[in-house]
Amino acid sequence: MSNKRAKAHSLLFMFMFLFVQNFSVSQVDEDLELLLSFKSSINDPFGFLSNWNSSTPLCMWNGITCNSFSRVKVIDLVEKNISGIISSSIFHLVEIETINLSNNQFSGEIHSDLVSSVSLRYFNLSNNHLTGEVPKCSISLKILDLSDNLLSGKISPQIGVCSNLQELDLGGNNLVGRIPSAISNISKLQILTLACNKLTGQIPRALSKMKSLKWISFGNNNFSGEIPQELVDLVSLSYLDFADNNLSGQIPSSLGNLTNLQHLLLFSNKLTGLLPRSIFDLKRLIELDLGDNYLFGEIPKLIIKLRSLEILYLFFNNFTGKIPNGLASLPRLHVIDLASNSLVGEIPSLICNITSIVLIVLSDNNLSGIIPPCLGNISKSLAVLDLWKNSVHGPIPETFSQDCGLRILNFHGNKLEGSLPQSLANCRNLGMVDIGNNKLNSTFPYWLDTLPELQVLGLRSNKLRGVLNSSKTIHRFPKLRILDLANNEFTGPLPEGIIKNMKAMINLKEQKSSFQYMHGIYYYPYYINLTVKGIYIELYEILTTFASIDLSNNNFHGEIPSVIGKLSSLRGLNLSHNSLSGHIPTSMGNLTSLEWLDLSSNMFTGQIPNELIDMTFLTFLNLSNNQLTGPIPQGKQFNTFENGSYEGNLALCGFPLLKACNNDGRKQSPSFLKEADDSETKISFGWKVVLIGYGCGLIFGVVVGYVTFKNGEPKWFVTLYRVKYHRKGRRCS
Missing domain, CATH: 3.80.10 (Leucine-rich repeat, LRR (right-handed beta-alpha superhelix))
Incomplete structure (x- = not known):
């Protein structure tokens, strides 16, 4: 009896094994067909997908990773120069967890079948040419990156359905309208990037409900209004970017309670007022960028408390007073940009104590005194030294060391005297030297021609x-x-x-x-x-x-x-x-x-x-x-x-002069003047029209110019003809 049972169990097991195996094979075949359908809709100029065919095992296809059941788990086709339309077939891969098609040339809209991808966790289509609106996402999706495309329209309130999202990047598109308050329903979201769009309205106060947020990037949009006080509730926040918007009002003192904040980027807005003292309680702050606003007052001595600070941008404001000596006590500081303020006094020699300093920009202020000779001693780390348009006088220091690392030296528009120090020949990486509009009174510094990287040399308006x-x-x-x-x-x-x-x-x-x-x-x-x-x-x-x-x-x-x-x-x-x-x-x-x-x-x-x-x-x-x-x-x-x-x-x-020429090219003699006068008579009407046009244009230009400059500095003019923005990081296309 027992033998019969054993045989029956054995047969049942074999039957089940064959059934599962056949079922598994049919599922793999299904994945294969779906991927071949995806391949049929795209162009692959470099042949990266050449082994995507039925004679090659599916799990050996380029860019494909399978799970333990030989089902497609990952599609990774990053930067393969692939173009075409993304077929909806890939969203029907039952076990797919990751789709990364970034840095290609895909176009068209993202198919709505994305919502049916029940297993998809990571979806990256950044840096393509995709159009249409932001698609609805699968409930299981954790990371959605559609940045740097051509998506347009508004962000739908349906975005709040993506309740399991942890990262959402829609930056670098053409999205318009307001941020829907429903976005606060994504309670697990940690990274939210909407930078480089055309979004408007105020920054939603509902963001304060998203307690998991660590990263907010809303830069390069058209947001207006004030910075919400409610952001104080985002205690996990480490990165906050509201740069390049139209935000106004004062910097809320409540930001000082974001004790985990490491990067605070508020440049290029319309913020005003004094720097709140609470900002200097942000002990973990690495980058503080408040440039291009309307902030005023002295730079507080409390800045000495920011012991972790590495990058300080305060350019294009209305700060007054002296450069605080406390900057010299910040051990990690390597960028100081205080350009275009109303700072006075001398450049503090204590600045030479910042051994990690890479960039010093003090241009367009009212600084006086001499250039501290010790600056040459820190030139190993120092790459940019910009004192353009101040009132610094005396000689240029002779102390640039053998291991000088300077790349940009700009002393234009000061009162420097003497000669260009030959020790600058030690700065083999110098790409730009501008000492124009000073009082140098020596001969041409021939040793400059040995600098292998020198691209720009400006010595105009001196006494050379x-x-x-x-x-x-x-x-x-x-x-x-x-x-x-x-x-x-x-x-x-x-x-x-x-x-x-x-x-x-x-x-x-x-x-x-x-x-x-x-x-x-x-x-x-x-x-x-x-x-x-x-x-x-x-x-x-x-x-x-x-x-x-x-x-x-x-x-x-x-x-x-x-x-x-x-x-x-x-x-x-x-x-x-x-x-x-x-x-x-x-x-x-x-x-x-x-x-x-x-x-x-x-x-x-x-x-x-x-x-x-x-x-x-x-x-x-x-x-x-x-x-x-x-x-x-x-x-x-x-x-x-x-x-x-x-x-x-x-x-x-000859034209445009009224003096005609002989056939041999000489100016006509007096005997030909009558003929010339006749020619002038024939074209006199045309010249009158031209002169009338010039006159009207001149009057119109003067009026428009007066009105424009009276009502504020035109941004296009500033961008072309002034050093308006010291920009870095992400640039919008």
């Missing part, structure tokens, strides 16, 4: 003198892209040896970095005062392909060396107000990227070379006050220049 001779350096200024020596007392011929070795000004447009900007550490930008198209501006965010030379207002003489035609990537060339002579070299026609050319107030003779017509990007030309003769070239950009480009050259003729 002497002849720019060639040095013994074989590869001079290998990366120099901006050279500004205007308004000095240099003499002799133009430095042909320097010009022909500026390799970085040749074929910059062929580099892959065409749309990148010059910057130093912490994305601190290179910026410099330049004369661009006849206007003196502060150029901010300089493209790596930008190249210009300004040697104007000196005493250079002789001819322009023809080698200048090799600098094919030059955007601007200003040689005005010197004593240069001879012909304009035809090789300048090779400067096809040139946008402005100023050769005015020299002694050039001969004709304007027809080769200059090839400068199709030229929008500003000034050849006035020379001794040029013959016809003005016609065609392309030359048809857009006005009389002012040529005035003071009595022997020039």
Whole structure:
């Protein structure tokens, strides 16, 4: 009897095993079909999914991870350059827990079947081109990252159904409207990122119900109103970003009760008032960024209590008084940016005690005194030293050490005297040096041409003198892209040896970095005062392909060396107000990227070379006050220049001047004046229309300009022509 039972159990077990096995195989086949359906709707240019076929075991497919039952658990196709539409089939994978398709080229809307993914825990489609509204999510979903796409519309109140979400990132989209109060129903949420959208309204007070929140990022939106006092209830919060909005009022003192807060980012709002004393009770605070607001008063001495502080941004406010000595007592501090306030007094020498310091920005204040000599002793860690536009005087310290780590040195607009210290040659990483608009009174510092990383050199408006001779350096200024020596007392011929070795000004447009900007550490930008198209501006965010030379207002003489035609990537060339002579070299026609050319107030003779017509990007030309003769070239950009480009050259003729030329190119003699007068009569009506247009435009421009500046500084103007924002971190596309 027992044998019969054993045989029966055995048969039952075998039957069940075969049933489970067949059932499991059918489920695996189902997963395979669903994934092949997903593959059929996308493009895979690099063939990463080439082994997605029925002859390869499913669990060996690229980007696929299975569980112990051979069911698909993970799809990981990060940064594979895949494009196309995301098929709804992947949301029907019964055991799927993770889908990561970030950093690809997917487009279209996210299918509503996402809600049917009962096992899905992690869903990442960031950095694609997805459109549509935020989809409803599965009840089991814990992490949803749809950042950096093209999602639009409002955030639906249905988002509150996602009650198990722990991380939600919808940043970098085009979402509009208000944050629905229903979002507070996601009680387990720890990370909430809505930055870089177009959201409006006030910050919901209902956020205070989300006790688990550790991270809030609402920067780069259009939120208004005041910062809610109720945020004090979020005791677990470590990261708070409300930057780049329209928040107003005072910083609530209740923020001082967020004892776990490490990052407080409120820059670029309309906050006002004094800094609340409670802020300095945040013992764990690492980053404090309150820049670009309307805060006022002195920087409190209580700042000494922030022992964990590493990054301090207080730029573009109305702070007064002196730089607090207490900053020197913060052992971890490596960024100080107090630019564009009304600080007075001397730069405290105690600042040299901060051995970890990397960035010191004190520009656009009212600081006086001398530069502390000890700053050279901390130059190993110091990468940015910016004292632009103060009243610092005396010599530049000679103490830059052998292991100097400086990348940006900006002393523009002070009262510094003497010479540029040769110890700066120890700073091999220097990419920018701007000592313009000071009182330096030495010869040109030839040792600068040995700096291998130097891209920007500004020494304009000093009292530098002497002849720019060639040095013994074989590869001079290998990366120099901006050279500004205007308004000095240099003499002799133009430095042909320097010009022909500026390799970085040749074929910059062929580099892959065409749309990148010059910057130093912490994305601190290179910026410099330049004369661009006849206007003196502060150029901010300089493209790596930008190249210009300004040697104007000196005493250079002789001819322009023809080698200048090799600098094919030059955007601007200003040689005005010197004593240069001879012909304009035809090789300048090779400067096809040139946008402005100023050769005015020299002694050039001969004709304007027809080769200059090839400068199709030229929008500003000034050849006035020379001794040029013959016809003005016609065609392309030359048809857009006005009389002012040529005035003071009595022997020039042709459009736009009213002096016509003979067929042989000479200015017409008096015997042809009647014919010229007849020509003028024929076009007189056209010139009247032009003059009327200029007059109306001038009046309109003056009125609009007055009204605009009377009612506040236009942001577009500030962004272009001032150093308005020292920005870092996440940038909105």
